[in-house]
Amino acid sequence: MEIKEMSIDLETYSDRDIQKCGVYKYAESDQFEILLFGVSINSGPVTIYDLACGDTIPEEILKALTDEAVTKWAFNASFERICLSIWLRRHYPEYFKGYGIPEDPAGNYLDPSSWKCSMVWSAYLGLPLSLAGAGAVLGLQEQKLKEGKELIRFFCTPCKATKTNGGRTRNLPQHDSEKWIRFKAYNKRDVEVEMSIQKRLSRFPVPDQIWNEYHLDQEINDRGILLDMEMVKNALAFDEKSKADLLSAMQSITLLDNPNSVQQLKTWLSENGLEAESLGKKDVAKLIQNTDGDIRRALKLRLQIAKSSVKKYQAMENAVCRDGRAHGMFQFYGASRSGRWAGRLIQLQNLPQNHMEDLAEARELVRTGSYDMMDLLYDDIPDTLSQLIRTAFIARPGYKFIVSDYSAIEARVLSHLAGETWRTKVFAKGKDIYCASASQMFHVPVEKHGVNGHLRQKGKIAELALGYGGSVGALKSMGALDMGLTEEELQPLVNAWRTSNPNIVQFWWDVDTAVKNVIRTRTPAEVRGIQFFYKSGLLFIRLPSGRLLSYVKPRIGENRFGGESVTYEGTGTDKKWQRIESYGPKFVENIVQAVSRDLLCFAMQNLSFCFIVGHVHDELIIECRQDASVESICSIMSRTPDWMPDILIRGDGYETPFYKKD
Numbered sequence: 001m002e003i004k005e006m007s008i009d010l011e012t013y014s015d016r017d018i019q020k021c022g023v024y025k026y027a028e029s030d031q032f033e034i035l036l037f038g039v040s041i042n043s044g045p046v047t048i049y050d051l052a053c054g055d056t057i058p059e060e061i062l063k064a065l066t067d068e069a070v071t072k073w074a075f076n077a078s079f080e081r082i083c084l085s086i087w088l089r090r091h092y093p094e095y096f097k098g099y100g101i102p103e104d105p106a107g108n109y110l111d112p113s114s115w116k117c118s119m120v121w122s123a124y125l126g127l128p129l130s131l132a133g134a135g136a137v138l139g140l141q142e143q144k145l146k147e148g149k150e151l152i153r154f155f156c157t158p159c160k161a162t163k164t165n166g167g168r169t170r171n172l173p174q175h176d177s178e179k180w181i182r183f184k185a186y187n188k189r190d191v192e193v194e195m196s197i198q199k200r201l202s203r204f205p206v207p208d209q210i211w212n213e214y215h216l217d218q219e220i221n222d223r224g225i226l227l228d229m230e231m232v233k234n235a236l237a238f239d240e241k242s243k244a245d246l247l248s249a250m251q252s253i254t255l256l257d258n259p260n261s262v263q264q265l266k267t268w269l270s271e272n273g274l275e276a277e278s279l280g281k282k283d284v285a286k287l288i289q290n291t292d293g294d295i296r297r298a299l300k301l302r303l304q305i306a307k308s309s310v311k312k313y314q315a316m317e318n319a320v321c322r323d324g325r326a327h328g329m330f331q332f333y334g335a336s337r338s339g340r341w342a343g344r345l346i347q348l349q350n351l352p353q354n355h356m357e358d359l360a361e362a363r364e365l366v367r368t369g370s371y372d373m374m375d376l377l378y379d380d381i382p383d384t385l386s387q388l389i390r391t392a393f394i395a396r397p398g399y400k401f402i403v404s405d406y407s408a409i410e411a412r413v414l415s416h417l418a419g420e421t422w423r424t425k426v427f428a429k430g431k432d433i434y435c436a437s438a439s440q441m442f443h444v445p446v447e448k449h450g451v452n453g454h455l456r457q458k459g460k461i462a463e464l465a466l467g468y469g470g471s472v473g474a475l476k477s478m479g480a481l482d483m484g485l486t487e488e489e490l491q492p493l494v495n496a497w498r499t500s501n502p503n504i505v506q507f508w509w510d511v512d513t514a515v516k517n518v519i520r521t522r523t524p525a526e527v528r529g530i531q532f533f534y535k536s537g538l539l540f541i542r543l544p545s546g547r548l549l550s551y552v553k554p555r556i557g558e559n560r561f562g563g564e565s566v567t568y569e570g571t572g573t574d575k576k577w578q579r580i581e582s583y584g585p586k587f588v589e590n591i592v593q594a595v596s597r598d599l600l601c602f603a604m605q606n607l608s609f610c611f612i613v614g615h616v617h618d619e620l621i622i623e624c625r626q627d628a629s630v631e632s633i634c635s636i637m638s639r640t641p642d643w644m645p646d647i648l649i650r651g652d653g654y655e656t657p658f659y660k661k662d
Contacts, residue, residue, distance in 0.1 A: 024327035077117035112218035224325030393659035404653030405619035418507035469585025512584025
């Protein structure tokens with residue numbers, strides 16, 4: 001029988017915690033093995049190969065794993081593909097086939113181009129990113145077996161040695177044959193549920209363009225990014241020593257047994273005439289401004305201890321693979337509302353920024369283990385280590401990083417979609433949008449470090465907080481009051497920004513009206529080239545790129561103010577599946593972030609001949625040879641796609657031996 005398609009699900013064992021280290025490190029452990037290989041060929045019945053009990057996988061299936069003409073399906077397919085890559089190389093090297101060019105680390109894994117992921121399909125349609133969740137929302141007859149977690153814990157992870165279990169650290173099939181039978185049934189059911197999901201979603205196929213993006217994403221994850229582990233090791237040691245020094249200094253001031261204890265410190269502060277409701281970072285920073293002497297010194301030390309950045313360095317240590325690189329840091333379609341990536345493991349998306357002028361010098365002190373010198377030169381070691389986190393990502397010997405990003409991408413996309421022409425002219429002239437926004441709001445010229453320069457900050461905070469319907473609350477959460485704005489200034493600032501951007505405000509409410517009309521009447525609508533339509537219980541928004549945003553089971557409901565609002569089913573902030581409330585400006589935010597994501601994808605594909613090792617919303621990190629040109633990379637980043645030829649985007653970049661914010 002000719003194999004055209006396979007649906008695969010694996011059950012595996014490793015001594016490593018996949019949540020902490022990711023699949024690449026999990027699978028490269030010497031103790032890693034595949035226990036069960038569940039497969040359906042050409043949508044036929046599921047067969048389970050019990051490898052733990054001596055079954056072998058037939059030759060035609062082994063060959064199909066590297067046959068680009070055979071489509072391999074799995075839910076979260078990167079897990080199956082990476083596990084099978086390492087397993088094949090170990091046990092059947094004659095069947096393993098990598099991809100790419102020899103100097104590309106991505107070639108150590110199976111080519112992703114013939115793999116498809118039903119989790120990506122689920123995410124594309126706004127459904128949960130778990131097999132059980134997707135099956136439940138779709139109301140499938142075949143549901144994932146609920147006892148799976150307990151069976152996985154029993155057979156797939158190490159167990160604690162006890163007298164009862166004879167001191168063993170691992171459960172094998174012979175240790176509980178009934179559980180093993182149930183585990184095989186669980187493996188079989190997972191393949192059946194995956195196939196049912198595919199069948200149910202077949203009316204809404206994922207466009208080839210999205211699969212191309214997914215394959216490029218998998219290549220970037222396979223390539224990974226090199227870590228300076230000498231620096232990471234020293235940073236962890238510095239952090240420990242610094243924390244001990246800070247606690248000791250705090251102890252000598254407060255005479256407390258444990259000055260890091262919130263309760264003990266609150267009591268000490270109270271005894272010294274200062275009542276503190278909370279000792280969170282922001283609260284301590286405010287208290288410092290109104291205190292002096294020992295109290296001020298103790299609070300400053302408390303703030304430094306809280307700044308400890310050790311978690312990111314620990315995440316690097318947890319994730320680094322044998323090749324010195326961190327792999328699997330990007331979750332394709334992790335943000336289902338926009339289709340943007342989500343960060344995994346070290347979380348490149350939320351690293352602290354660096355503002356030090358002598359970044360390279362400080363980095364070298366950590367790399368060479370010169371703690372005393374660092375202590376002498378820098379008042380705040382935790383803050384210095386925090387600013388150095390990015391610099392632990394390095395280019396491999398003989399290479400450099402070119403970091404290129406889009407300048408003010410969301411502001412440009414929002415202006416373009418809404419037709420706010422005064423803003424578009426600002427971008428066309430290469431001017432500062434924050435100054436221009438302040439100038440438009442206050443009707444005076446504003447120049448950075450020049451005439452009316454103090455107003456730029458108001459322009460900046462308004463731009464960051466108010467583009468998606470935000471009001472006074474958004475300004476506050478952006479730190480408006482901390483920046484010196486008064487409570488009385490906030491509402492006038494909102495009013496001034498909205499008056500200055502009438503087309504953006506109109507765009508919000510035109511989108512709001514279109515969404516509500518589509519849900520009520522099931523009749524398609526269009527706003528400034530963005531299309532809205534309803535089909536089979538889903539609200540779709542078609543972006544200029546042709547990609548769809550999807551909202552499950554939309555309804556018109558009542559919001560907490562008694563007004564009309566749209567709700568739909570999705571994953572909430574607490575990661576639970578629930579009804580989510582939305583309205584025009586929020587939909588506009590989804591659209592703008594989604595279009596920004598599509599523009600970055602377009603640039604990634606244009607630069608796919610390069611070694612892209614990382615990306616964050618508007619930025620690409622490329623590992624390239626020393627003779628590569630920043631100008632040529634930025635020029636390619638600045639190209640516009642056929643589906644939005646008039647958008648004014650600009651790629652800015654710089655080269656560096658280690659990652660940093662320029």
